[in-house]
Amino acid sequence: MAEPIRIDSHVHLFDTEAQGHFAKDAYDIWEYGDQDAVSFSALSGTVAEIETAMAEAGIARSVVVNLFLAGEERKAFAAALPAGLGEAERATRLADFEAGLAQGFTRYNRDACRVARAHPTLVPFVTMDVTILAAEAGAAHLTDLVENEGARGVKLHGPSQGFFMGDERLGPIYAACRDLGLAVIGHSGPDREAQGFAEPRAFGAALAAFPEVNIVLAHMGGATWDQALEIAKSHENAYFDCCEIIEWTRSPNGPSDEQLGQLIHEIGADRVMMGSDYPWYDLDHTVERVLELPVLSAEEKAGMLGANAARILGL
Numbered sequence: 001m002a003e004p005i006r007i008d009s010h011v012h013l014f015d016t017e018a019q020g021h022f023a024k025d026a027y028d029i030w031e032y033g034d035q036d037a038v039s040f041s042a043l044s045g046t047v048a049e050i051e052t053a054m055a056e057a058g059i060a061r062s063v064v065v066n067l068f069l070a071g072e073e074r075k076a077f078a079a080a081l082p083a084g085l086g087e088a089e090r091a092t093r094l095a096d097f098e099a100g101l102a103q104g105f106t107r108y109n110r111d112a113c114r115v116a117r118a119h120p121t122l123v124p125f126v127t128m129d130v131t132i133l134a135a136e137a138g139a140a141h142l143t144d145l146v147e148n149e150g151a152r153g154v155k156l157h158g159p160s161q162g163f164f165m166g167d168e169r170l171g172p173i174y175a176a177c178r179d180l181g182l183a184v185i186g187h188s189g190p191d192r193e194a195q196g197f198a199e200p201r202a203f204g205a206a207l208a209a210f211p212e213v214n215i216v217l218a219h220m221g222g223a224t225w226d227q228a229l230e231i232a233k234s235h236e237n238a239y240f241d242c243c244e245i246i247e248w249t250r251s252p253n254g255p256s257d258e259q260l261g262q263l264i265h266e267i268g269a270d271r272v273m274m275g276s277d278y279p280w281y282d283l284d285h286t287v288e289r290v291l292e293l294p295v296l297s298a299e300e301k302a303g304m305l306g307a308n309a310a311r312i313l314g315l
Contacts, residue, residue, distance in 0.1 A: 010275025020044030033252035158197035166205030189222025243275030261295030
């Protein structure tokens with residue numbers, strides 16, 4: 001009898017080892033509080049590394065959810081402008097920068113799809129950002145990526161991109177996902193400024209407005225995990241992955257193993273996917289963590305390891 005399929009629903013990739021290690025070093029995981037026992041990966045996130053890791057962990061496919069971050073680039077560019085620039089010249093330079101940023105953004109998404117085409121075990125979820133491409137332009141870009149480049153879904157990250165998950169500007173993006181049959185994976189959790197950009201409750205408006213779109217709350221809400229069940233009960237199209245949070249179950253702001261297993265059980269294990277958040281965490285260790293969870297049955301865990309992702313994400 002064939003082994004059940006295993007799918008990692010949440011990985012990040014980098015072109016070089018140096019880029020991967022830089023990104024990992026720069027990313028501060030602050031929301032859970034201090035925990036000494038977290039098992040971090042030593043890998044950098046290159047394609048060669050993940051293909052080896054997938055083979056060792058028995059993973060058939062990995063969903064790549066890379067993100068294009070414009071905020072820091074905008075700040076750096078604006079800060080570097082000469083102090084004596086006139087208002088018109090400053091506006092021109094900022095407009096030129098934004099045009100170049102949009103070109104880089106669309107190229108980034110196409111490159112992600114190109115890598116996935118060359119490596120069929122990788123599934124490209126492209127990033128959308130309404131601060132770079134206006135809503136209708138973003139929807140047109142997404143349609144082109146699906147029809148001509150092989151994109152399979154969308155990734156959003158409210159705290160990093162600076163918008164709420166229910167932002168009205170995202171309406172055309174969600175509508176395009178509905179029409180194209182795409183799922184959305186959105187980072188969920190608190191932000192440092194306590195704006196609530198991507199806490200589970202922030203997904204409510206989009207979930208209600210687009211019930212045909214499967215919207216995945218990545219990390220099960222992170223340190224705001226206590227909101228996840230409310231959203232799951234209110235919206236049948238709300239789904240979850242347990243990446244990262246599953247490595248922080250001994251932290252001050254994370255659930256215990258027992259609480260996480262119970263939360264998944266109450267949401268419905270068939271609505272939850274395994275994700276590693278590679279290269280921050282190792283694929284094989286994430287599989288072990290899922291298999292170790294209390295409360296859940298072996299059948300429920302097997303679904304989390306792959307079958308759920310195939311169904312929820314339309315793979």
